[in-house]
Amino acid sequence: MNAQLKLTSTNTSGKSMTKTISDISPTATSAQYKALAQGLNSLTTNTYGRTDLVTTINVDTESTNKPAPTITIGEWTKVNGVYSADVTCDSDGAITASAGDANYAGIYVECYIKTTDAQSLAKKVFVTVGEIGHTYNVAITATETNNYDYKTVTKQLVWEG
Amino acid sequence: MTDTTKTTRKLKVQASFDDGDTRIISLDNPRSGLTEADITALNTLATPVLIGDKTGATFTGFIAARYSTVTEVTVDLS
Numbered sequence: 266m267n268a269q270l271k272l273t274s275t276n277t278s279g280k281s282m283t284k285t286i287s288d289i290s291p292t293a294t295s296a297q298y299k300a301l302a303q304g305l306n307s308l309t310t311n312t313y314g315r316t317d318l319v320t321t322i323n324v325d326t327e328s329t330n331k332p333a334p335t336i337t338i339g340e341w342t343k344v345n346g347v348y349s350a351d352v353t354c355d356s357d358g359a360i361t362a363s364a365g366d367a368n369y370a371g372i373y374v375e376c377y378i379k380t381t382d383a384q385s386l387a388k389k390v391f392v393t394v395g396e397i398g399h400t401y402n403v404a405i406t407a408t409e410t411n412n413y414d415y416k417t418v419t420k421q422l423v424w425e426g
Numbered sequence: 427m428t429d430t431t432k433t434t435r436k437l438k439v440q441a442s443f444d445d446g447d448t449r450i451i452s453l454d455n456p457r458s459g460l461t462e463a464d465i466t467a468l469n470t471l472a473t474p475v476l477i478g479d480k481t482g483a484t485f486t487g488f489i490a491a492r493y494s495t496v497t498e499v500t501v502d503l504s
Contacts, residue, residue, distance in 0.1 A: 284454070288476065288477050288482075297475055298475060301471045301476075304471040306453075308439075308465070308468075309437070309453050309455045309456050309457060310455045
């Protein structure tokens, strides 16, 4: 916990001024704060005013961060020419799917991702169009809410037609 | 209009801490003719109050003080 001492005084022109002294022990007594403030002011031509102790409490934001999510991509299955794999993911934030070489003409990835526990089994990644014999790296990326970290899991798919 | 001059005078007192760190406390409108005794007389008052800004280290004493005078001249460009 950081504390500051704010000393208010008046200069010879009659102007009020505030002097802040940082890094003050928060456990000193009022008499000790006042004595130091008066002592420092005695080095000046100012008239002693009042002393205020201002304490700052630092909020630990790391406690609001969550660990990176756990992601599992199941085995590929093909139904009617469409490949799909179940996705198990405990993220409560954004989840996206992509193919490692998505700039390849014809590749298309669909991802039905639902983030509520009741719909977790509905998470699947679909790959609908590909080139026979080509290997694609399909990736699932998930981010937790209030977390700056993310997790990506990749699974290969060899398009057999 | 003519040029205007503003002079600011400060006293910069250097505080020392037992982790080897030092810190400057700057005071406006210092009295003239301050002596070493004037400064070090505050050591006892500062000991229970000032702490180091890196590790919260214990204050060990005021080790230096200097007057600083800054003169600013605003040039009339009219």
